[in-house]
Amino acid sequence: MAAIEVLDLTKTYGELQAVDAVSLEVAEGEFVGILGPNGAGKTTLLEMVEGLRRPDAGTATVLGLPVWPRNADLLPRMGVQLQASAFFERLTAREQLHTFASLYAVPSATADEWLERVGLDDKAGTRVEDLSGGQAQRLSIACALVHDPDVVFLDEPTAALDPQARRNLWDLLSGLNNSGRTVVLTTHYMDEAEVLCDRVAIMDSGRILQVDSPAALIRRLDAPARITVAPGAVGLEEARGIAAVDDVQESVDGVVLTTRDPAHVVARLAERDQLDGVRVQTGTLEDVFLDLTGREYRA
Amino acid sequence: MSSTSGRPSSRSAFVALSVAIFKGFLRDKGAVFFALVFPLMFLVLFGGIFSDQDQSKVDLIQVGDVALVDDLPEGAAEAFADTFEVTTSDDLADALEQVRKGDADVAIEQRGDELVAHYTQTEQVKSAITQGTLRAFVDATNVAQLAAQTGEQPAYSFEAVSVEDDSLTAIQFVTPGLLGWAVAMSASFGAAATLQGWRQSKLLRRLQLSPVSTSTMVGARVAVTIAVALIQMAIFLGLGSVAFGLTLSGSWWMAIPTLVVGTLCFMAIGLLAGAIAKTTEGAVNMANFFVLPMAFLSGSFFPLDAAPAWLRAFSNVLPLKHLNEAMLDVMVRGEGPSAALVPIAVLAAFAIVVTAVAARLFRWDTA
Structure with a gap:
């Protein structure tokens, strides 16, 4: 059974078609990312799936139950982290988590375990206003998970974090679906979607353009690989002579060989000991986005 | 799950x-x-x-004998004591100096049938209370003496009752x-x-x-x-x-x-x-x-x-x-x-x- 079924969800704000007939199915235990630039409609889509917003058209069900109107039987099985830090003012990290635990009839001991799991046990007595961005995000994720929900929605959990804090948070997020939990996250970071998600839905201008695993999306793109070696490591004419090389360019970085068979080309270069400073770039999700929308990705 | x-x-x-x-x-x-x-x-x-304003008494220095105060009838004496904190002195100059410095609010002396009150204008509330109250006591005493001489009760009498109380x-x-x-x-x-x-x-x-x-x-x-x-x-x-x-x-x-x-x-x-x-x-x-x-x-x-x-x-x-x-x-x-x-x-x-x-x-x- 699908954990989440979305069919033709549509939402319009005045002139703006925020979400345009989006359909999506998420299997139980799957980690799905909705990737797109700001303003793509990710949050509006997520809020309709959570049951926060009434869709203009279409339906969304979670665990087989319709999310609209508000269904008090479904809510305890859903965990939600919203974009802003939705906290009670002036409570400490522990008090915050205990309050949310009480709303779900979860014992305080479980709440304390979660504090430890998100690495905030040494910040237990710190007020939420005094937590760093990363710590606040960890706390709000703990608040979303404290009642051990079957389905978790995370709306841009790493937005506004520095790269270090973002990677720290990935460690926490990557194991979330291990025990069969279904996770849906929105992000505008390509690398984040690639690292965390089983499948990625690429969204732009209110529509989902493609859904697949990151590897399959890139493979389908059928983009050539670019092999770069140090300047002078290989002569231009010599490089053009290697089988399967489609194009050779010289740049300040060095010599760039374009090919659809990087394994073969690297092997040939290795035979001649011409691998000085080698770097192989295959297609990225950015290329996928460019291919799908015809424009550069700007988060 | x-x-x-x-x-x-x-x-x-x-x-x-x-x-x-x-x-x-x-x-x-x-x-x-x-x-x-x-x-x-x-x-x-x-x-x-x-x-502070409606509770503290007026400090009064009585210089020499003041028959008016000494001979007040019982009820009036009580009311007088409620309003004034009385000290006595024989030295008028010293009493006036005290009033001037603010240590006392008023000094009274009796010259024949005339009651003289010395006060300063700096404490307006207290000087108003002092003037009004003393005048009332003088009037009351006059009325009482008149009544004693003629044997008639005055047609009007006055009783001051503080609203605040x-x-x-x-x-x-x-x-x-x-x-x-x-x-x-x-x-x-x-x-x-x-x-x-x-x-x-x-x-x-x-x-x-x-x-x-x-x-x-x-x-x-x-x-x-x-x-x-x-x-x-x-x-x-x-x-x-x-x-x-x-x-x-x-x-x-x-x-x-x-x-x-x-x-x-x-x-x-x-x-x-x-x-x-x-x-x-x-x-x-x-x-x-x-x-x-x-x-x-x-x-x-x-x-x-x-x-x-x-x-x-x-x-x-x-x-x-x-x-x-x-x-x-x-x-x-x-x-x-x-x-x-x-x-x-x-x-x-x-x-x-x-x-x-x-x-x-x-x-x-x-x-």
């Missing part, structure tokens, strides 16, 4: 939310200041100033009014700030996605506001009685339900401000914009008796006026419990109408 948790009992969720909100209030220095410290400053100010000294009047203002502020600011703050942080949305009903959420906020109002009342009445001699009349307990309904009414005004404004600061400022002028026009700071008739008529559309009047009636004017019933009904009607308007304007999101 099965959930280990379920829907909480609404009671435990109610308690958890109430505790969270109450802690948030206690740790908000600004909110505590405006709910308690600020109004109490006014109470100390008003209670202190006015009780029988009804409202300053502290009696200012305590209910300032308490009404304090509760109006904390209830409306609290509701406005919570609604805006929770909306901005999306906590409102987050709670909507928890299995807690809206009525439990609203109930917790109402319970905390009422608790704060009752704490304000306890502190006001406690400080007023202990420090400033506030005495409550018989059915003062009726002020409790009055205050509770008043709290609901001002919460509704705060909700309205929170629904209209776009930021937390804006919401609190708007609540203040409603409450502060209302406090002036509702007699929280000074009585409206001297105000023009149109202003007094206008004040009747202000809920704080009804809250203040009801609390004055039952706390210090000695009215029965029923005196508060009509104001309670008026406040409840305000609360319902304003809540309905706020609910119409309510939005879940800032956008």
Whole structure:
């Protein structure tokens, strides 16, 4: 059974078609990312799936139950982290988590375990206003998970974090679906979607353009690989002579060989000991986005 | 995978939310200041100033023999002793010097049939009391002597009765009014700030996605506001009685339900401000914009008796006026419990109408 079924969800704000007939199915235990630039409609889509917003058209069900109107039987099985830090003012990290635990009839001991799991046990007595961005995000994720929900929605959990804090948070997020939990996250970071998600839905201008695993999306793109070696490591004419090389360019970085068979080309270069400073770039999700929308990705 | 948790009992969720909100209030220095410290400053100010003026006696130096004072009839002698703190002296120059320096308020001497009072104009209140009182005693003595000579009773007699003793000294009047203002502020600011703050942080949305009903959420906020109002009342009445001699009349307990309904009414005004404004600061400022002028026009700071008739008529559309009047009636004017019933009904009607308007304007999101 699908954990989440979305069919033709549509939402319009005045002139703006925020979400345009989006359909999506998420299997139980799957980690799905909705990737797109700001303003793509990710949050509006997520809020309709959570049951926060009434869709203009279409339906969304979670665990087989319709999310609209508000269904008090479904809510305890859903965990939600919203974009802003939705906290009670002036409570400490522990008090915050205990309050949310009480709303779900979860014992305080479980709440304390979660504090430890998100690495905030040494910040237990710190007020939420005094937590760093990363710590606040960890706390709000703990608040979303404290009642051990079957389905978790995370709306841009790493937005506004520095790269270090973002990677720290990935460690926490990557194991979330291990025990069969279904996770849906929105992000505008390509690398984040690639690292965390089983499948990625690429969204732009209110529509989902493609859904697949990151590897399959890139493979389908059928983009050539670019092999770069140090300047002078290989002569231009010599490089053009290697089988399967489609194009050779010289740049300040060095010599760039374009090919659809990087394994073969690297092997040939290795035979001649011409691998000085080698770097192989295959297609990225950015290329996928460019291919799908015809424009550069700007988060 | 099965959930280990379920829907909480609404009671435990109610308690958890109430505790969270109450802690948030206690740790908000600004909110505590405006709910308690600020109004109490006014109470100390008003209670202190006015009780000082109507309680201290006039220091009087009697130079040599003053037959008028020495021969006062028994009742008049008592009244004289209530007004004046009398010391005697034989040295007029020294007595005048004391008055000049402010150590004494007045020096009196008798020259033949003339009573001469020496005082300074710097203490206007006391010099007015001195002149008026001494003149009254002289008149009274004249009348008594005339009556003794002619054997006739005077047609008119005069008895001075201080108004304050029988009804409202300053502290009696200012305590209910300032308490009404304090509760109006904390209830409306609290509701406005919570609604805006929770909306901005999306906590409102987050709670909507928890299995807690809206009525439990609203109930917790109402319970905390009422608790704060009752704490304000306890502190006001406690400080007023202990420090400033506030005495409550018989059915003062009726002020409790009055205050509770008043709290609901001002919460509704705060909700309205929170629904209209776009930021937390804006919401609190708007609540203040409603409450502060209302406090002036509702007699929280000074009585409206001297105000023009149109202003007094206008004040009747202000809920704080009804809250203040009801609390004055039952706390210090000695009215029965029923005196508060009509104001309670008026406040409840305000609360319902304003809540309905706020609910119409309510939005879940800032956008």
